[in-house]
Amino acid sequence: MDISNPTLKKEEKAQPDDIIAGAMRITGVKVTYYFICHTKLWLFSHNITLEKEHDNVNIGKQLHEDRYKRDSKEITIDQTISIDFIRKGDTIVLHEIKKTKSMEEAHRWQMLYYLYYLKSKGIQATGEINYPLVSKKEEITLLEKDESDMENVINDIRKIAMGRMPAPEKTRICPKCAYYEFCFGDEV
Numbered sequence: 001m002d003i004s005n006p007t008l009k010k011e012e013k014a015q016p017d018d019i020i021a022g023a024m025r026i027t028g029v030k031v032t033y034y035f036i037c038h039t040k041l042w043l044f045s046h047n048i049t050l051e052k053e054h055d056n057v058n059i060g061k062q063l064h065e066d067r068y069k070r071d072s073k074e075i076t077i078d079q080t081i082s083i084d085f086i087r088k089g090d091t092i093v094l095h096e097i098k099k100t101k102s103m104e105e106a107h108r109w110q111m112l113y114y115l116y117y118l119k120s121k122g123i124q125a126t127g128e129i130n131y132p133l134v135s136k137k138e139e140i141t142l143l144e145k146d147e148s149d150m151e152n153v154i155n156d157i158r159k160i161a162m163g164r165m166p167a168p169e170k171t172r173i174c175p176k177c178a179y180y181e182f183c184f185g186d187e188v
């Protein structure tokens, strides 16, 4: 997904208040949905939440409890960030547990958003995404370029949420999506 948007005017750049407060609170879920499906992002942003506690979520929670129950704590800030972390010396390492790598890009940007958000609060951190079922982990560091890209993502999320619902486009992930009937019910 192309997130570089050279046409953004300066006044369209995300402002800190837009990120943490007001009607357009940007949460990690919204960042994830931005990279998965703009229709899903729009529906979620309008509180049309059909997502159920399905198996993947439950498996993810169980994986997390099994792996980190002894040494992790949770950071919750502004009701926007809620993520487990482990302190290693002077560094805070955020942890996310994911079941599969199929949404890798979305997972990566969600973690980058957490790092970006914490940095805006003066908290330096790095991230680690764990895929225990395939014994892989990805270490995430917020680079300068990521920060400007993230500003574009935040602005884009805001524009999508404030606009008309993007038309659903069927992809391989749709059949597993809780909004499937909403989007394609007449085709079932």
Ligand code: SF4
Pocket: 036, 037, 038, 039, 040, 168, 169, 170, 171, 173, 174, 175, 177, 178, 179, 180, 181, 183
């Ligand atoms: S069913 Fe497909 S198009 Fe509709 S919200 Fe879900 S992922 Fe997006």
